[in-house]
Amino acid sequence: MMRTPFEVPMDGLPDRVTIYEVGPRDGLQNESAIVPAGVKAEFLARLAEAGLTTIEATSFVHPKWVPQLADAEELLTRMERVPGVRYPVLVPNERGLDRALDHGxxxxxxxxSATETFARRNLNRSVDGSIEMFTPVVARALENGLDVRAYLSMCFGDPWEGPVPVEQVVRHGRRLLDLGCSQLSLGDTIGVGTPGHVTALLAAFAEAGVGPERLAVHFHDTYGQALANTLSALRAGVTVVDASTGGIGGCPFAKSATGNLATEDLVWMLSGLGVETGVDLESLVATSVWLAGELGRPSPSRVVQALAAESPGRRNVTQVPAEVPPAVEEE
Structure with missing residues (x-):
């Protein structure tokens, strides 16, 4: 079996893509069992060793809502920070920011959220109310020299409201950027987007004065469209793509959402296109095999299944695609 794709570059793509790894936060917060802080710390170390340079470490969301990440402070104390690697932390409010500042x-x-219903279900407030909540968080973070990224959920469809108008997504996305956020990640929370929809949304942002250099994409693979949607985003100039090692993740507040785009699947595609990522695929696959053993279930990543199946003694954690339980509270 081929362990690397045949490289055939395609015109109109960036030379390099930054992978924004969300597995330790977006993926693990969806697990039904609590993953020990020591395992999470090793996961972070393995991801950095594989060449990932942006790894979202954890979240300061209240443990009542995301008990799987209740050990955020312990993890930040135990983890080894690798020079040149960024470890973003998700924060919902000023209290979360205080905790983040206390831990360096x-x-x-x-x-x-791009929709009112999901804002109510996820943040317990309206879209306007969420902007009011975020305003002092972003202001204080910037005053303290922090970089602030914004996620926008339900950019392509909402299970309660249906299709989300492009202009609505652009309007709410602009509001988050106007707070001072350096980047906006556009989330297909329930995985219903298609390539033409992605192209239209990015074009609408460009017409509103927001170029692809300010945007990232965050696709879920519910309907198998994540890689196709990513390719459309790259053609539109986007160079930052969110992905989760092993394809773990989903959304507990949107039960129709399944796993995130698998980092291994993304790296395979980009390698075949001649797009640099700086990520070692073999190391990443080994990490997913290890993580599958820790979680007690197989990795849903197709690339992990294909490559790890060749390794003796590992079929039990890789050969059968897993049904991923619902997972995160934002994208």
Whole structure:
């Protein structure tokens, strides 16, 4: 079996893509069992060793809502920070920011919604109310020299409201950027987007004065469209793509959402296109095999299944695609 794709570059793509790894936060917060802080710390170390340079470490969301990440402070104390690697932390409010500042965090993320229903279910407030909540968080973070990223959920469809108008997504996305966020990650929370929809949304942002250099994409693979949607985003100039090692993740507040785009699947595609990522695929696959053993279930990543199946003694954690339980509270 081929362990690397045949490289055939395609015109109109960036030379390099930054992978924003969300597995330790977006993926693990969806697990039904609590993953020990020591395992999480090793996961972070393995990801950095594989060449990932932006790894979202954890979240300061209240443990009542995300008990799987209740050990955020312990993890930040135990983890080894690798020079040149950024470890963003998700924060929902000023209290979360206080905790992040106390632990020397340099990069944070906030999470908004493009729809009113999901804002109510996820943040327990309206879209306007969420902007009011985020305003002092972003201002204080910037005053303290932190970088702030914004997530925008339900950019392509909402299970309660249906299709989300492009202009609505652009309007709410602009509001988050106007707070001072350096980047906006556009989330297909329930995985219903298609390539033409992605192209239209990015074009609408460009017409509103927001170029691809300010945007990232965050696709879920519910309908198998994540890689196709990513390729459309790259053609539109986007160079930052969110992904989760092993394809773990989903959304507990949107039960129709399944796993995130698998980092291994993304790296395979980009390698075949001649797009640099700086990520070692073999190391990443080995990490997913190890993580599958820790979680007690197989990795849903197709690349992990294909490559790890060749390794003796590992079929039990890789050969059968897993049904991923619902997972995160934002994208």
């Amino acid at each position: 965090v340099t990069d944070i993320a906030i999470f908004g």
